[in-house]
Amino acid sequence: MNDSHEDRLARVALGRLGEPGDPRVSNLVSELGATRLYDHLAQQRDEGGLLDEVAARLATLDPEADLDRAARQGIRFVIPGDDEWPSQLDELDYCEALQDRAGAPLGLWARGPVRLNEVGNSIAVVGSRSATSYGADVAGELSARVVEKKVSVISGAAFGIDQAAHRGALAAGGGTIAVLACGVDRAYPAAHADLLRYIGEHGVVVSELAPGCAPTRLRFLARNRIIAGLARGSVVVEAAVRSGALNTANWTGRLNRFLMGVPGPVTSAPSAGVHQLIRTGAATLVTQAGEVLEVIGASGEALFEMPKAPEKARDRLSTRDAQVLDAVPVSKPAQADSIARTAGVGLVGARRSLDNLSGMGLVEVSQHGWRLSAVGRA
Amino acid sequence: MNDSHEDRLARVALGRLGEPGDPRVSNLVSELGATRLYDHLAQQRDEGGLLDEVAARLATLDPEADLDRAARQGIRFVIPGDDEWPSQLDELDYCEALQDRAGAPLGLWARGPVRLNEVGNSIAVVGSRSATSYGADVAGELSARVVEKKVSVISGAAFGIDQAAHRGALAAGGGTIAVLACGVDRAYPAAHADLLRYIGEHGVVVSELAPGCAPTRLRFLARNRIIAGLARGSVVVEAAVRSGALNTANWTGRLNRFLMGVPGPVTSAPSAGVHQLIRTGAATLVTQAGEVLEVIGASGEALFEMPKAPEKARDRLSTRDAQVLDAVPVSKPAQADSIARTAGVGLVGARRSLDNLSGMGLVEVSQHGWRLSAVGRA
Numbered sequence: 163m164n165d166s167h168e169d170r171l172a173r174v175a176l177g178r179l180g181e182p183g184d185p186r187v188s189n190l191v192s193e194l195g196a197t198r199l200y201d202h203l204a205q206q207r208d209e210g211g212l213l214d215e216v217a218a219r220l221a222t223l224d225p226e227a228d229l230d231r232a233a234r235q236g237i238r239f240v241i242p243g244d245d246e247w248p249s250q251l252d253e254l255d256y257c258e259a260l261q262d263r264a265g266a267p268l269g270l271w272a273r274g275p276v277r278l279n280e281v282g283n284s285i286a287v288v289g290s291r292s293a294t295s296y297g298a299d300v301a302g303e304l305s306a307r308v309v310e311k312k313v314s315v316i317s318g319a320a321f322g323i324d325q326a327a328h329r330g331a332l333a334a335g336g337g338t339i340a341v342l343a344c345g346v347d348r349a350y351p352a353a354h355a356d357l358l359r360y361i362g363e364h365g366v367v368v369s370e371l372a373p374g375c376a377p378t379r380l381r382f383l384a385r386n387r388i389i390a391g392l393a394r395g396s397v398v399v400e401a402a403v404r405s406g407a408l409n410t411a412n413w414t415g416r417l418n419r420f421l422m423g424v425p426g427p428v429t430s431a432p433s434a435g436v437h438q439l440i441r442t443g444a445a446t447l448v449t450q451a452g453e454v455l456e457v458i459g460a461s462g463e464a465l466f467e468m469p470k471a472p473e474k475a476r477d478r479l480s481t482r483d484a485q486v487l488d489a490v491p492v493s494k495p496a497q498a499d500s501i502a503r504t505a506g507v508g509l510v511g512a513r514r515s516l517d518n519l520s521g522m523g524l525v526e527v528s529q530h531g532w533r534l535s536a537v538g539r540a
Numbered sequence: 541m542n543d544s545h546e547d548r549l550a551r552v553a554l555g556r557l558g559e560p561g562d563p564r565v566s567n568l569v570s571e572l573g574a575t576r577l578y579d580h581l582a583q584q585r586d587e588g589g590l591l592d593e594v595a596a597r598l599a600t601l602d603p604e605a606d607l608d609r610a611a612r613q614g615i616r617f618v619i620p621g622d623d624e625w626p627s628q629l630d631e632l633d634y635c636e637a638l639q640d641r642a643g644a645p646l647g648l649w650a651r652g653p654v655r656l657n658e659v660g661n662s663i664a665v666v667g668s669r670s671a672t673s674y675g676a677d678v679a680g681e682l683s684a685r686v687v688e689k690k691v692s693v694i695s696g697a698a699f700g701i702d703q704a705a706h707r708g709a710l711a712a713g714g715g716t717i718a719v720l721a722c723g724v725d726r727a728y729p730a731a732h733a734d735l736l737r738y739i740g741e742h743g744v745v746v747s748e749l750a751p752g753c754a755p756t757r758l759r760f761l762a763r764n765r766i767i768a769g770l771a772r773g774s775v776v777v778e779a780a781v782r783s784g785a786l787n788t789a790n791w792t793g794r795l796n797r798f799l800m801g802v803p804g805p806v807t808s809a810p811s812a813g814v815h816q817l818i819r820t821g822a823a824t825l826v827t828q829a830g831e832v833l834e835v836i837g838a839s840g841e842a843l844f845e846m847p848k849a850p851e852k853a854r855d856r857l858s859t860r861d862a863q864v865l866d867a868v869p870v871s872k873p874a875q876a877d878s879i880a881r882t883a884g885v886g887l888v889g890a891r892r893s894l895d896n897l898s899g900m901g902l903v904e905v906s907q908h909g910w911r912l913s914a915v916g917r918a
Contacts, residue, residue, distance in 0.1 A: 181867075181882065215884035296805055350871065376874065378882065379912075380866035425803030425815065427674055428827035437803065440818065440825045447819040449806035488758035489559075493728065496754065504559065504756065506593040534757075 165197075166243060172200035173241050173268040174225035174372065179203065179216040182370045183384035186210050188265025192255060196268065232271065232373050235347055236362075240278055241269035248278045251391045257416045261409070263384045266391070267370035273346045274366030276314070276337045278392075281366075284314035284339065285454060286393035286414070288407040289323025289400040290432045297323055297400035297432060300424055302330030304397065307451030309336020313458075316341060316393050318385065319354055319361070323399050323407070328361060338365040339392065343385040345373040386410040395420030395458040397448060401435035408435050411445065420457050421445040476524070476538075482507060486515035487524060492539060495531035543575075544621060550578035551619050551646040552603035552750065557581065557594040560748045561762035564588050566643025570633060574646065610649065610751050613725055614740075618656055619647040626656045629769045635794045639787070641762045644769070645748035651724045652744030654692070654715045656770075659744075662692035662717070663832060664771035664792070666785040667701025667778040668810045675701055675778035675810060678802055680708030682775065685829030687714020691836075694719060694771050696763065697732055697739070701777050701785070706739060716743040717770065721763040723751040764788040773798030773836040775826060779813035786813050789823065798835050799823040854902070854916075860885060864893035865902060870917060873909035 173196045180187040190199045190209055202209050203216060229239060240246045254266040272278060287305050289297060305315045305327045315331035317324040319340040331338035338361055342350065346367045349355035361367050370388060371381060386406065390396055390413035398421070401407035414421045423445035426433030439445035448454050479487065489505035490496070496504075502512035516532055519525040524538035551574045558565040568577045568587050580587050581594060607617060618624045632644040650656060665683050667675060683693045683705045693709035695702040697718040709716035716739055720728065724745045727733035739745055748766060749759060764784065768774055768791035776799070779785035792799045801823035804811030817823035826832050857865065867883035868874070874882075880890035894910055897903040902916035 181884070218881050296807070300806060352871070376869040376872055378867050378869060424806055425811075425818075425825070426805055428678060428802055428804075429674070433803075434827070437825055437827050440803075441827070441831070447803070447815055447825070449812070449815050449819070453819070489756050491754040491756060493730065494754055503596050506559070 168197050169195075169243070170229070170239060170241050170269070171225040172196040174228050174239060175200050175204075175223050177268045177370065177372055178223055178225070178228070179219050180212075181380055181384070182267065183263030183265060183387060185259050185262065185264035186212055187268070188255065191265075191268065228372055235273070235373065237271055237273045237346055237373055239269050239271050242266070246272075246277050246279045248281060248392055250282060250394075251388070253417055254387060254391045257387075257413075260387070260412055260416060261383050263380075263387060267388060270368045270370055270388075271346050271373060272366055272368045274362045275364070276339065276366040278366065278368065281314045281316070281337070281339055281392060282394070283312065284316050284337075284393050285458060286316040286389045286396040286410065287323065287327035287399060288317055288389065288396060288410045289327075289398055289436075290402055290405050290407060291320050291322040291324075292402075292432065293322035293326065293400050294426075294430060294432055296426060296430075297424075298326035301326040301399040302333075304399070304424070304451050304454065305330030305338075306334035306336075308454060309334045309338070311451070311455055312336075313455065314339060314365075316389055318342070318389060319350075319358055319367075321351060321353075325354065325357065327399075328357060328365075332360065332364060340365070340367045341385055341389045341392070342367060342369040342377070343371070343381040344377040345369060345371055345375045347373040348376070350377050382406060383409060387413045390414040390417055390419065393419065395422060395454070397422045397424065397454055398436050398439060398445065399424045400426060400430075400432040401439075402432050403435050403438065405435050408439070411439055415444055422448040422454060422457055424448060479519075482511060483515045483518050486512050487519055487534075487538065490516075490519070490525050490538070491533050493533060495528055495533040497531040501532060546575050547573075547621070548607070548617060548619050548647070549603040550574040552606050552617060553578050553601045555646045555748065555750055556601055556603070556606070557597050558590075559758055559762070560645065561641030561643060561765060563637050563640065563642035564590055565646070566633065569643075569646065606750055613651070613751060615649055615651045615724055615751055617647050617649050620644070624650075624655050624657045626659060626770055628660060628772075629766070631795055632765060632769045635765075635791075638765070638790055638794060639761050641758075641765055645766060648746045648748055648766075649724050649751060650744055650746045652740045653742070654717065654744040656744065656746065659692045659694070659715070659717055659770060660772070661690065662694050662715075662771050663836060664694040664767045664774040664788065665701065665705035665777060666695055666767065666774060666788045667776055667814075668780055668783050668785060669698050669700040669702075670780075670810065671700035671704065671778050672804075672808060672810055674804060674808075675802075676704040679704040679777040680711075682777070682802070682829050682832065683708030683716075684712035684714075686832060687712045687716070689829070689833055690714075691833065692717060692743075694767055696720070696767060696788075697728075697736055697745075699729060699731075703732065703735065705777075706735060706743075710738065710742060718743070718745045719763055719767045719770070720745060720747040720755070721749070721759040722755040723747060723749055723753045725751040726754070728755050760784060761787060765791045768792040768795055768797060771797065773800060773832070775800045775802060775832055776814050776817060776823065777802045778804060778808075778810040779817075780810050781813050781816065783813050786817070789817055793822055800826040800832060800835055802826060857897075860889060861893045861896050864890050865897055865912075865916065868894075868897070868903050868916070869911050871911060873906055873911040875909040879910060
């Protein structure tokens with residue numbers, strides 16, 4: 163048995179002993195290494211008060227069997243040091259705890275063809291489970307557009323925004339990563355069994371929880387740090403004032419990753435949490451994929467052009483013509499001499515300009531004089 | 541004839557000679573004073589190349605008659621030095637030109653009972669003429685809520701957002717100020733004749749243009765600086781990427797006043813300009829009147845409380861109960877001993893907590909074990 167395999171077994175075992183994101187475990191692993199920590203505990207040697215709590219679970223462990231069973235289900239366990247390890251997760255070790263969760267995961271159980279070390283160029287798209295159709299449409303569209311630029315979409319496979327994000331990415335033929343709060347062999351929510359199967363065939367489903375583990379509230383909180391930790395930036399699309407998505411947003415901020423929010427109607431409760439993030443400066447407002455790519459600096463080509471209105475005839479006028487046009491009344495017609503006075507130009511010049519402007523359809527003349535046309539008013 | 545009356549006449553006359561916001565005129569007025577500048581021009585003495593342009597208009601001036609005629613229409617001309625002068629406008633003199641408009645107005649023609657020196661505590665609510673019903677609703681509601689806190693609402697009496705803002709303020713019985721790009725005796729747009737009459741009876745209609753003057757594009761641009769200059773801050777509710785409201789926003793920024801924007805669906809073109817202002821950091825996102833009052837610091841009482849979700853039963857749990865609750869599965873039930881292991885607590889303590897949680901309706905038990913209730917999952 164080589165060191166790496168021993169390390170892997172220890173990490174499987176420690177994962178079974180503690181709850182994900184237990185800061186005591188990750189601190190001890192940083193200090194002693196996984197193998198030594200597991201050895202100590204297996205020898206009933208207490209470490210940081212951990213032994214008491216894990217004693218009951220210690221007896222039931224068989225990490226080798228866990229790995230074998232997982233392998234037969236097409237599930238691999240990726241740990242630090244593996245080629246496939248997504249090293250951006252290591253930053254979680256330097257990140258303050260949130261709701262008593264902290265630290266990089268001991269390892270990630272993964273099912274699916276996408277390799278975890280290849281998801282560095284990725285964004286998380288998260289939001290409310292009770293999304294509106296507006297929110298779901300925007301999340302799906304945004305996800306489809308970013309995967310076209312080879313950026314992967316990470317989410318949590320929940321109802322609402324998560325689902326829309328995964329589906330948008332898959333529809334555009336791009337990679338998508340579902341991070342679960344239960345084993346990757348389980349479908350939670352059950353209604354997403356097909357979606358999770360499809361992601362397992364075309365993207366990758368990951369979890370720090372061993373196969374078979376059930377979701378708990380604590381595990382959802384721990385899971386959110388993995389979503390934030392894998393992604394270069396997170397986009398929140400609809401989140402009520404008290405929403406799990408804001409927990410992911412919080413992790414994103416702690417990790418100094420890019421936090422973005424999609425606004426919505428101020429009359430829509432599912433947008434209130436996002437508006438708060440933008441208002442307080444925690445998140446940057448984004449309205450489309452181009453802006454997201456610009457924020458995360460995905461690539462030089464992503465530099466986003468500010469939307470411009472189509473150029474108007476007015477933009478191409480000579481200074482004199484523009485000056486005269488500005489003096490033409492909007493509604494009640496005026497004679498050329500009055501327009502000339504208003505514009506501060508001579509009468510001959512004004513008449514010439516009015517003819518030019520009329521030719522461009524910007525002004526119209528009647529027996530009462532000149533005024534702007536519908537085009538000129540636009 | 542006293543100095544003040546002479547100054548008033550000179551300002552009426554100069555207003556007739558140049559276009560509003562002509563930076564040459566306001567510079568010369570700052571340098572020479574209005575009376576002297578007008579005298580020089582009347583004596584055909586050129587000042588800054590102005591004479592050539594204004595010669596045609598000089599012949600037609602009769603400022604005394606202008607004032608008399610205005611007074612008979614219930615219109616007053618308020619100038620710097622008057623008690624009623626809104627001195628916040630003087631800051632326009634220190635503000636860089638925008639689209640070749642600049643400077644404080646020579647004076648303001650006003651019609652209506654609200655005194656201009658009393659509109660310091662005010663916001664401008666501006667936006668698209670082609671507003672959506674969402675935008676109009678939000679503008680009206682916002683305006684009604686701020687006037688309840690004795691903050692006046694300034695706008696431009698145009699279709700769309702302007703109209704909704706004035707109406708919201710009037711409906712709540714508050715002061716509202718319409719700043720026009722034509723004489724205050726005119727109704728532009730004509731469809732707003734009733735609205736403008738009503739504002740003239742309960743608020744105030746103002747313009748730097750003399751009665752009778754027609755609106756031109758240039759005058760709209762000049763007008764926007766007055767709206768921004770009167771208000772403590774401006775709120776943009778819906779503005780397409782190329783909208784006049786963004787011109788007012790620009791002035792607000794130049795004046796270092798508070799610029800705010802109300803977001804909307806990213807799929808709505810009339811919100812795109814507002815989103816751009818927020819995204820670039822030019823404007824603060826606001827969603828309701830309380831936030832607007834907080835931004836402009838209207839009064840101590842305006843300090844806005846962050847919206848919070850209602851407190852949940854979960855928030856009042858003991859640490860132990862919370863720990864156990866976090867270990868209860870969301871869907872597939874688990875036995876008490878498994879929950880105790882997950883939670884890292886003893887079996888006896890876990891059973892006691894489960895009973896407590898069950899009493900609070902957070903968990904439910906069946907023959908298969910414990911899981912979260914609908915309330916616990918919420």
